[in-house]
Amino acid sequence: MDKPVCFIDTDSAGKLCVQQSALQILEQIQQPVVVVAVVGLYRTGKSYLMNRLAGKQTGFALGSTIESKTKGIWMWCVSHPTKAGTTLVLLDTEGLGDVDKGDPKHDTNIFSLAVLLSSTLVYNSRGTIDNKAVMDLQYVTELSECIKVKSSDEDADDSSEFVKFFPSFIWAVRDFTLELKIDGKDVTEDEYLEFALKLKPGTSRSVMEYNFPRECIQKFFPSRKCFTFPFPTTPENMSRLGSLDSADISSEFLKVTDHFCQFVSHDSCVKRLKDGHTVTGRVLGHLAKTYVDTISSGAVPCLENAVIAMAMIENEAAVKEGLQVYQSGMEKLKGSFPLELKDVSSKHQHLSSMATQAFMKRSFRDTDGKYLKSLEEKINKLFDEYLCQNKQASKKRCEEILSSLSAPMMEKLKKGFYAKPGAYDLFCKDLEDIGKKYNSQAKKEVKAEEVLEEFLKQKSVDSKAILQADKKLTEKEKKIKEEKEKAALLEQEIRAKEEKQRQLEQKMEAERQSNEERMRQMKDKMDEEMKLQREEAERAMDSKLREQAVLLQKGFKEKADVMRQETEELKRRSAEAETNRAREFGAILENFNQRHEKFMAMMMQQHREHMMAMQQTNAHSSDSCCTM
Numbered sequence: 328m329d330k331p332v333c334f335i336d337t338d339s340a341g342k343l344c345v346q347q348s349a350l351q352i353l354e355q356i357q358q359p360v361v362v363v364a365v366v367g368l369y370r371t372g373k374s375y376l377m378n379r380l381a382g383k384q385t386g387f388a389l390g391s392t393i394e395s396k397t398k399g400i401w402m403w404c405v406s407h408p409t410k411a412g413t414t415l416v417l418l419d420t421e422g423l424g425d426v427d428k429g430d431p432k433h434d435t436n437i438f439s440l441a442v443l444l445s446s447t448l449v450y451n452s453r454g455t456i457d458n459k460a461v462m463d464l465q466y467v468t469e470l471s472e473c474i475k476v477k478s479s480d481e482d483a484d485d486s487s488e489f490v491k492f493f494p495s496f497i498w499a500v501r502d503f504t505l506e507l508k509i510d511g512k513d514v515t516e517d518e519y520l521e522f523a524l525k526l527k528p529g530t531s532r533s534v535m536e537y538n539f540p541r542e543c544i545q546k547f548f549p550s551r552k553c554f555t556f557p558f559p560t561t562p563e564n565m566s567r568l569g570s571l572d573s574a575d576i577s578s579e580f581l582k583v584t585d586h587f588c589q590f591v592s593h594d595s596c597v598k599r600l601k602d603g604h605t606v607t608g609r610v611l612g613h614l615a616k617t618y619v620d621t622i623s624s625g626a627v628p629c630l631e632n633a634v635i636a637m638a639m640i641e642n643e644a645a646v647k648e649g650l651q652v653y654q655s656g657m658e659k660l661k662g663s664f665p666l667e668l669k670d671v672s673s674k675h676q677h678l679s680s681m682a683t684q685a686f687m688k689r690s691f692r693d694t695d696g697k698y699l700k701s702l703e704e705k706i707n708k709l710f711d712e713y714l715c716q717n718k719q720a721s722k723k724r725c726e727e728i729l730s731s732l733s734a735p736m737m738e739k740l741k742k743g744f745y746a747k748p749g750a751y752d753l754f755c756k757d758l759e760d761i762g763k764k765y766n767s768q769a770k771k772e773v774k775a776e777e778v779l780e781e782f783l784k785q786k787s788v789d790s791k792a793i794l795q796a797d798k799k800l801t802e803k804e805k806k807i808k809e810e811k812e813k814a815a816l817l818e819q820e821i822r823a824k825e826e827k828q829r830q831l832e833q834k835m836e837a838e839r840q841s842n843e844e845r846m847r848q849m850k851d852k853m854d855e856e857m858k859l860q861r862e863e864a865e866r867a868m869d870s871k872l873r874e875q876a877v878l879l880q881k882g883f884k885e886k887a888d889v890m891r892q893e894t895e896e897l898k899r900r901s902a903e904a905e906t907n908r909a910r911e912f913g914a915i916l917e918n919f920n921q922r923h924e925k926f927m928a929m930m931m932q933q934h935r936e937h938m939m940a941m942q943q944t945n946a947h948s949s950d951s952c953c954t955m
């Protein structure tokens with residue numbers, strides 16, 4: 328993208344909507360995304376900063392008047408400057424606090440969306456982090472009403488879980504002119520931020536009003552940083568800043584801006600969903616659509632519902648992607664049909680494993696293994712179709728071989744060559760020669776035995792006629808020869824059945840190996856999902872414990888106690904979630920195993936039936952031998 332596009336806008340009815348063109352761009356981005364969003368009061372240099380993050384001087388439109396410029400949320404996707412294989416998505420948002428806007432809820436929605444969609448949230452303000460600046464960030468106090476973690480418990484406050492999914496937070500203070508000193512001692516910018524977020528003891532209304540946004544920032548954004556930017560240049564130049572040559576801008580300002588950009592590109596993480604699934608550009612688009620639609624309908628966006636919706640979209644796409652991997656590989660193989668069964672089977676196994684891999688890479692929260700099952704069924708159906716096509720091709724090839732090998736014999740038949748005494752033996756000899764040559768030419772064909780069986784059956788009509796007409800043979804000899812031929816035909820029938828049986832066994836073995844491989848991949852994926860879930864819980868627990876320690880250290884015992892309870896609750900919920908997930912995974916594996924066993928039992932049944940049929944044929948053949 329060489330320039331930003333409008334991502335989320337307000338429609339004519341005043342409702343938020345996602346721009347289709349932006350979704351189309353995101354749809355193409357298969358890479359994981361690092362999403363940096365900037366929020367803050369209007370006219371504070373947000374768009375300017377975002378341009379710098381994109382490594383440009385222009386891009387997001389800058390305003391030069393007192394009127395607010397950016398409307399809705401704009402997006403710019405650039406390749407990540409330091410993390411190969413990821414895309415940096417910059418979200419520039421409409422300035423907050425412009426009284427000219429009709430809908431007071433609008434700002435809250437923009438703020439919530441920035442929180443929901445980003446992995447790093449930059450809060451931009453001017454001057455100092457004084458009480459007013461903190462109060463300007465009042466939107467944080469509304470987050471617990473604007474975002475839900477779980478869909479159940481409509482009224483329950485689950486905001487203590489926000490830390491698991493919220494972006495990291497950077498406070499960018501522009502036009503900072505003060506010295507970084509507290510009580511005469513030099514402090515870092517982060518210490519300055521912590522100092523500004525310090526709670527005041529007491530329970531009076533004014534203290535509570537003072538503390539509440541601070542508490543929310545501390546609670547929701549445990550990972551926070553502060554950057555102070557000096558005044559960039561002279562006020563007269565300000566309006567031209569965007570288009571100015573960098574040499575004209577104070578070098579200190581540029582240094583800080585560069586440092587800020589470097590920090591953001593090094594420390595911003597890939598956006599993840601609840602449960603830790605990596606967000607790609609495509610998923611980000613779906614996510615934005617889901618959240619915006621929810622907000623527009625007047626409902627509260629819910630992280631869990633979003634994960635469920637994303638999982639559905641992604642899992643369906645994952646099935647398609649897996650199937651595509653399998654099908655395109657098999658289509659290539661089809662060009663060389665007919666092939667030996669073992670070659671088709673091993674390619675099937677390999678491609679089926681690759682398809683499962685492609686599926687696993689994209690899928691997540693396939694809670695009951697429904698999508699993997701659907702992929703497996705579709706692959707098996709295709710496999711059967713390919714096997715069938717291979718058989719048809721093989722049948723055709725075998726028939727061609729036989730037809731060319733038997734052409735001289737057919738010619739002799741036509742010319743009446745076998746209408747003479749002693750011709751039956753000649754005919755049998757010719758037939759035997761054809762059989763021998765055929766066996767050497769078609770020995771690798773899946774349909775070799777069956778086609779030969781069919782051929783011999785057809786030729787037995789001619790053979791019978793020739794036998795009857797052969798004046799050299801006595802009636803008794805004719806009888807014996809007839810029985811001999813019958814036995815040979817039966818033998819061929821048995822060979823064809825045996826071959827079929829062998830092929831069924833091969834298919835069963837392929838299925839057993841595929842299942843093993845699938846189970847292995849499923850287990851890996853489950854381990855990975857469990858690990859992500861555990862890491863997330865640990866991160867949340869860590870930040871809670873850290874906050875608790877700070878509160879205790881600062882003498883806020885009551886608050887620390889509340890936090891301790893919250894931590895306990897978080898621990899309990901995480902443990903419960905892990906147990907549930909483990910149970911869920913166990914059930915999926917069990918389910919897959921059962922299905923596999925059922926399938927194998929069905930094949931075994933087929934196997935048994937074949938065996939019985941073969942035994943009957945065998946018995947029949949020995950009966951006929953006995954009669955001879």
Ligand SMILES: Nc1nc2c(ncn2[C@@H]2O[C@H](COP(=O)(O)OP(=O)(O)OP(=O)(O)O)[C@@H](O)[C@H]2O)c(=O)[nH]1
Pocket residue numbers: 368369370371372373374375376388389390391394395396397398420421422423501502556558559565566567568569
């Ligand atoms: N004083 C000052 N001005 C700046 C700074 N950065 C950019 N500007 C200028 O401030 C004006 C507004 O900048 P924008 O980046 O459009 O501000 P914004 O926050 O995106 O504005 P809205 O989209 O209206 O909310 C432009 O003329 C910029 O050149 C800064 O650090 N300090």
Ligand SMILES: [Mg+2]
Pocket residue numbers: 373374375388389390396397419420422
């Ligand atoms: Mg702007």
